[in-house]
Amino acid sequence: xxxxxxxxxxxxxxxxxxxxxxxxxxxxxxxxxxxxxxxxxxxxxxxxxxxxxxxxxxxxxxxxxxxxxxxxxxxxxxxxxxxxxxxxxxxxxxxxxxxxxxxxxxxxxxxxxxxxxxxxx
Ligand SMILES: [Zn+2]
Numbered sequence: 001x002x003x004x005x006x007x008x009x010x011x012x013x014x015x016x017x018x019x020x021x022x023x024x025x026x027x028x029x030x031x032x033x034x035x036x037x038x039x040x041x042x043x044x045x046x047x048x049x050x051x052x053x054x055x056x057x058x059x060x061x062x063x064x065x066x067x068x069x070x071x072x073x074x075x076x077x078x079x080x081x082x083x084x085x086x087x088x089x090x091x092x093x094x095x096x097x098x099x100x101x102x103x104x105x106x107x108x109x110x111x112x113x114x115x116x117x118x119x120x121x
Contacts, residue, residue, distance in 0.1 A: 001090070009081065009096065010076050013073050013076075014073065016069055017066065017069045017070070020066050021066070024066070071101075072100060072101050075103075084103070084104050084105035085104055086104055086108040086112075090105075091104070091105045
């Protein structure tokens, strides 16, 4: 991958990271807000609890994505970005454009998913 391509992915990842961090900040603010709502009846509290759990689940997924983006940005700095972690072959640019945080080439990813399906069943 050339320097221009690396810069393209760095910007792409950085923008996504910034957007996620802003969103995560808003979600945390909402969580703090709902934690201090006064005595509502039990049904309302249950609904609130449900909403809070949903938010936490979203946040968990986002924090995993934030971790992946940071790892990708680090890989750009280290010069290992776009290299498959399993077979160490370059990952297809089109695949990276569709999913910049990927760390496996399509062949290894397909193998891995097939393996996970076997383990999961
Ligand atoms: Zn591979």
